[in-house]
Amino acid sequence: xxxxxxxxxxxxxxxxxxVATVIWISFLTAAVATxxxxxxxxxxxxxxxxxxxxxxxxxxxxxxxxxxFWFIAAGCSAVTAxxxxxxxxxxxxx
Amino acid sequence: xxxxxxxxxxRAAALYESAKKIYPREIKGRxxxxxxxxxxxxxxxFYVVPWLMWDDRQAFLFDLPARKFYLLGLTLWPQDxxxxxxxxxxxxxxxxxxxxxxxxxxxxxACPQTVWTEAFIWMEQITEGxxxxxxxxxxxxxxxxKLRRKGAKQFLWITFSLWTGFTFxxxxxxIRQLGLxxxxxNVGGWTLFWGMFYGFATxxxxxxxxxxxxxxxxxxxxxxxxxxxxxxxxxxxxxxRGEPRxxxxxxxxRKKEGLGDCIDCQLCVxxxxxxxxIREGLQYECIACAACIDACDSIMDKMEYPRGLVRYxxxxxxxxxxxxxxxxxxxxxxxxxxxxAGALVASMVTRTPVILDVIRDRNTLYRELPGDIIENSYTxxxxxxxxxxxxxxxxxxxxxxxxxDGVDDVITVVGGDVLSxxxxxxxxxxxxxxxxxxxxxxxxxxxxxxVMIEDSRFLGPTP
Numbered sequence: 001x002x003x004x005x006x007x008x009x010x011x012x013x014x015x016x017x018x019v020a021t022v023i024w025i026s027f028l029t030a031a032v033a034t035x036x037x038x039x040x041x042x043x044x045x046x047x048x049x050x051x052x053x054x055x056x057x058x059x060x061x062x063x064x065x066x067x068x069f070w071f072i073a074a075g076c077s078a079v080t081a082x083x084x085x086x087x088x089x090x091x092x093x094x
Numbered sequence: 095x096x097x098x099x100x101x102x103x104x105r106a107a108a109l110y111e112s113a114k115k116i117y118p119r120e121i122k123g124r125x126x127x128x129x130x131x132x133x134x135x136x137x138x139x140f141y142v143v144p145w146l147m148w149d150d151r152q153a154f155l156f157d158l159p160a161r162k163f164y165l166l167g168l169t170l171w172p173q174d175x176x177x178x179x180x181x182x183x184x185x186x187x188x189x190x191x192x193x194x195x196x197x198x199x200x201x202x203x204a205c206p207q208t209v210w211t212e213a214f215i216w217m218e219q220i221t222e223g224x225x226x227x228x229x230x231x232x233x234x235x236x237x238x239x240k241l242r243r244k245g246a247k248q249f250l251w252i253t254f255s256l257w258t259g260f261t262f263x264x265x266x267x268x269i270r271q272l273g274l275x276x277x278x279x280n281v282g283g284w285t286l287f288w289g290m291f292y293g294f295a296t297x298x299x300x301x302x303x304x305x306x307x308x309x310x311x312x313x314x315x316x317x318x319x320x321x322x323x324x325x326x327x328x329x330x331x332x333x334x335r336g337e338p339r340x341x342x343x344x345x346x347x348r349k350k351e352g353l354g355d356c357i358d359c360q361l362c363v364x365x366x367x368x369x370x371x372i373r374e375g376l377q378y379e380c381i382a383c384a385a386c387i388d389a390c391d392s393i394m395d396k397m398e399y400p401r402g403l404v405r406y407x408x409x410x411x412x413x414x415x416x417x418x419x420x421x422x423x424x425x426x427x428x429x430x431x432x433x434x435a436g437a438l439v440a441s442m443v444t445r446t447p448v449i450l451d452v453i454r455d456r457n458t459l460y461r462e463l464p465g466d467i468i469e470n471s472y473t474x475x476x477x478x479x480x481x482x483x484x485x486x487x488x489x490x491x492x493x494x495x496x497x498x499d500g501v502d503d504v505i506t507v508v509g510g511d512v513l514s515x516x517x518x519x520x521x522x523x524x525x526x527x528x529x530x531x532x533x534x535x536x537x538x539x540x541x542x543x544x545v546m547i548e549d550s551r552f553l554g555p556t557p
Contacts, residue, residue, distance in 0.1 A: 017310045020306075020310060020311055021310060021311055024307075024311040025311075025313070039175040039178070042161060042172070057159070058158065058159045059158070059159055059284040060284060062158060063287070
């Protein structure tokens with residue numbers, strides 16, 4: 001039967017699903033956070049008040065901010081996913 | 095979680111055994127044409143829009159390095175963030191509205207994931223051929239022909255991805271200049287990075303991940319069913335009419351044989367980009383691309399059966415009840431969209447084309463000057479949102495005898511620019527004690543109604 005070759009086509013393993021979801025959702029979160037944060041705060045001014053000696057361009061500031069948010073969100077997501085997946089099961093089916 | 099359930103177990107093994115790459119079969123029909131149209135229009139817009147000009151600058155430019163957004167004749171500043179917020183809310187509500195009305199229209203026709211995947215599949219088809227040719231090619235051992243076809247596909251994919259990355263960056267910095275910089279091999283590190291980043295994401299998502307993104311990574315795919323009700327248009331198989339399914343010759347009288355209209359040709363399964371069987375009912379993997387409708391209609395035509403065994407319909411209609419388009423849910427979403435759109439238009443129309451920022455000098459509380467005068471220092475920022483230069487008057491109020499020093503009577507701000515001024519406010523000692531609220535005002539010289547007021551503090555000695 002033709003449809004057999006499709007049934008459940010290309011299933012990802014649970015680990016792959018978890019990794020992809022964590023990376024992707026934290027990416028989206030970081031994009032929103034970066035937009036919100038830098039709409040109100042200019043990275044150049046932020047750095048100037050913090051350490052006038054240090055000078056980086058706006059582009060670098062945005063990038064650092066974005067990766068910072070991505071890292072934080074991914075860490076949070078990963079730990080959450082891990083805790084949920086490794087939690088003791090309520091009904092011991094296995 | 096035991097290791098066994100992760101990778102093994104008889105059921106899982108059976109699943110993985112059949113874990114195959116999906117080769118969506120090409121199909122012609124009403125919805126395929128619609129989807130092709132949507133793909134061409136949306137991708138066309140994406141690749142063309144950054145090249146449009148408005149006067150002597152890019153018509154749509156989100157100039158992040160300069161912290162200014164240009165939209166046609168409009169220049170938006172970070173202070174105009176409210177517009178973006180309103181726009182995003184309208185977009186989200188519109189998504190809800192259309193989902194409630196006709197299911198996953200977004201997924202099937204407008205989502206970048208779908209649109210770029212369509213483009214990548216098209217490139218796959220012109221280099222590797224039809225579905226069966228592609229399956230055969232993948233199974234065949236490496237040969238000159240295979241290398242040539244795969245190489246051509248990769249060449250098209252990679253070129254297209256790089257161009258996509260370049261276009262993406264072109265929304266954030268002037269694309270013409272960027273093009274010249276690339277030709278001259280003089281691109282900044284971050285620019286190059288973001289271009290490659292977006293290009294690579296396109297390549298991976300549209301070339302390889304495809305329907306997996308919708309199945310495993312998309313939050314909308316999981317919660318869209320919350321917007322569904324029994325009157326939502328969905329793609330369904332008419333079980334009553336189709337069953338019992340079975341193969342037969344065209345000449346066979348199906349009524350006599352006790353057969354339904356479904357000839358079990360599997361075409362609806364073969365065309366499905368997510369690899370599901372629509373005849374098993376509505377599934378969350380279904381992205382509503384309607385390829386199965388086209389496939390089934392083509393077979394129904396051949397069999398000379400009426401079309402629409404698989405069709406856009408509602409749960410109510412399938413059960414023979416009346417379908418309602420105008421439902422409370424639609425009115426709620428519709429009203430919210432209209433209110434937000436109204437707020438957006440109103441706030442844009444009444445927008446004051448000048449912004450005033452006042453920052454009190456934090457280093458000193460106040461200064462005592464000879465002649466019993468108390469002085470406070472401020473940094474004033476005047477942002478002229480118009481594109482032409484404009485004259486303004488700056489004034490201060492709130493404390494008796496308060497006047498400004500260090501600022502001209504009329505200040506000129508270049509169009510679309512920020513003027514930063516150190517300013518001192520002074521008054522007699524008798525008038526100043528403790529913390530007092532004051533207001534700065536900036537007024538356009540040519541139009542008294544253009545005025546922006548900003549609150550600040552004036553500090554004096556405490557008796």
